[in-house]
Amino acid sequence: MENFTLKIEEKTAYITINRPDKMNALNRATLSELSLLLKKMKKDKEVRGVIITGAGDKAFVAGADISEFKGLSEREAFELSSWGHKEVMDEIYNFPKPVIAAINGYALGGGLELAMACHIRVAVEEAKLGLPEVSLGLIPGYGGTQRLPALIGRGRALEMILTGDMVSATNAYEWGLVNHIVEKENLLDKCLSILKKMYTRSPLALTSAIHVVNYGLMNPAKGADEEMKVFSKAYLTEDFKEGVAAFLEKRKPDF
Numbered sequence: 262m263e264n265f266t267l268k269i270e271e272k273t274a275y276i277t278i279n280r281p282d283k284m285n286a287l288n289r290a291t292l293s294e295l296s297l298l299l300k301k302m303k304k305d306k307e308v309r310g311v312i313i314t315g316a317g318d319k320a321f322v323a324g325a326d327i328s329e330f331k332g333l334s335e336r337e338a339f340e341l342s343s344w345g346h347k348e349v350m351d352e353i354y355n356f357p358k359p360v361i362a363a364i365n366g367y368a369l370g371g372g373l374e375l376a377m378a379c380h381i382r383v384a385v386e387e388a389k390l391g392l393p394e395v396s397l398g399l400i401p402g403y404g405g406t407q408r409l410p411a412l413i414g415r416g417r418a419l420e421m422i423l424t425g426d427m428v429s430a431t432n433a434y435e436w437g438l439v440n441h442i443v444e445k446e447n448l449l450d451k452c453l454s455i456l457k458k459m460y461t462r463s464p465l466a467l468t469s470a471i472h473v474v475n476y477g478l479m480n481p482a483k484g485a486d487e488e489m490k491v492f493s494k495a496y497l498t499e500d501f502k503e504g505v506a507a508f509l510e511k512r513k514p515d516f
């Protein structure tokens with residue numbers, strides 16, 4: 262992989278986008294590699310969770326690579342957006358294991374969209390987040406118009422999208438766009454500590470919970486029915502038997 266480093270340690274895949282001289286901007290090669298990497302991490306039984314971060318100390322990801330924008334036809338632009346949605350952003354959004362964005366600096370445009378596709382966001386104090394596409398004559402194309410309002414509400418989302426302004430980590434935290442703010446040196450440790458807690462829980466239940474939460478957001482009228490179905494199926498799993506047995510035997514479950 263040219264544009265990434267990958268480390269697997271303590272059941273966790275650390276995926277680092279590695280184009281620091283270009284603020285880790287997402288060019289097509291980087292997105293293709295990320296899509297492949299996600300497929301591998303999904304199958305890898307050693308991996309129980311993923312942390313995505315950016316190389317260097319300035320940027321998580323400063324957006325899609327603007328140098329690749331010129332000269333696209335309407336059809337090519339549609340294909341670029343649709344491919345990015347399906348193969349990368351939705352893959353992360355629906356990933357069956359928890360994925361945390363470790364936001365180590367600028368998270369702009371496609372970078373914020375990538376972070377919003379993750380299940381949880383942890384940011385450093387210096388991070389700046391924004392969707393500046395309107396200043397390029399564009400709108401967000403990797404899910405920003407849908408995921409930002411879902412996280413922070415329509416009014417704040419429209420203000421961010423229509424001004425294109427960046428917000429501080431503090432504002433992002435107050436609005437619920439990031440879950441935690443930490444000092445730079447604690448960023449990865451904080452992400453790992455969240456994942457480690459999840460690793461003590463049933464992996465099948467985590468996958469089901471991610472699925473039902475996402476399903477309900479996409480299909481609000483059908484969310485409760487899906488919850489009932491998936492809840493009842495959980496009764497058939499070995500994880501359920503182990504979880505209940507462990508509680509009754511006053512021991513920790515071994516999932």
Ligand code: COA
Nearest residue numbers: 282283284286323324325326327328367369370371393394
């Ligand atoms: N696409 C392509 N290249 C990018 C990029 C992007 N989204 N963001 C930054 N870069 C490149 C710059 O062109 C520059 O490359 P160069 O050294 O070859 O000229 C390099 O990364 C460093 O960026 P620079 O602008 O010099 O750093 P800075 O510290 O002055 O500013 C930012 C940092 C993030 C504020 C600024 O780079 C920026 O506004 N980037 C674009 C953000 C954006 O609009 N993203 C949405 C895209 S849809």
